[in-house]
Amino acid sequence: MFGGTAGHTLxxxxxxxxxxxxxxxxxxxxxxxxxxxxxxxxxxDRPGVQDHERVEALQDNISEVLQAYIRAHHPGGRLLYAKMIQKLADLRSLNEEHSKQYRSLSFQPEHSMQLTPLVLEV
Incomplete structure (x- = not known):
C-alpha cells in the first residue's frame, strides 16, 4: 500500500x-x-443525524424484527442476537481505529499525497 507502512496495513x-x-x-x-x-x-449518533429520536425508533423497530426472526428461525439460539449486537460494537471499534490510522497518515507529508481525496475527507 504505502512504502514503509506495511506494519500499519497489517x-x-x-x-x-x-x-x-x-x-x-x-x-x-x-x-x-x-x-x-x-x-x-x-x-x-451518526454525524449529521437531525432527528435522533425518530432514527432511534426506527432502529428499535428493526431490532425487534430481528429478534422475532431469530426466535422463529433459530430455536435454542437465545444468544445469537447478543452476539450480533456485539459484532456491531466490534465494527464500530474497527471503524474508529481505521479512521485514526488514516488521519495519522494524512498528517505525514510523505503519505498525504498518496491518499485519495475521499480517504482524506473521512
Missing amino acids: ELLEPLVKFQVGLKKLNLHEEEHVLLMAICLLSP
Whole structure:
C-alpha cells in the first residue's frame, strides 16, 4: 500500500479479517445480515443525524424484527442476537481505529499525497 507502512496495513487488516471470520461463524441468514446492516446504518449518533429520536425508533423497530426472526428461525439460539449486537460494537471499534490510522497518515507529508481525496475527507 504505502512504502514503509506495511506494519500499519497489517495492524488494520488483521482485526478486519478476525471480524469477518467471527461474523461468518454466526451462520446468519441473508435476512439477518440485511437487518443487522439496517440496524448499523440507522444509528442515531451518526454525524449529521437531525432527528435522533425518530432514527432511534426506527432502529428499535428493526431490532425487534430481528429478534422475532431469530426466535422463529433459530430455536435454542437465545444468544445469537447478543452476539450480533456485539459484532456491531466490534465494527464500530474497527471503524474508529481505521479512521485514526488514516488521519495519522494524512498528517505525514510523505503519505498525504498518496491518499485519495475521499480517504482524506473521512
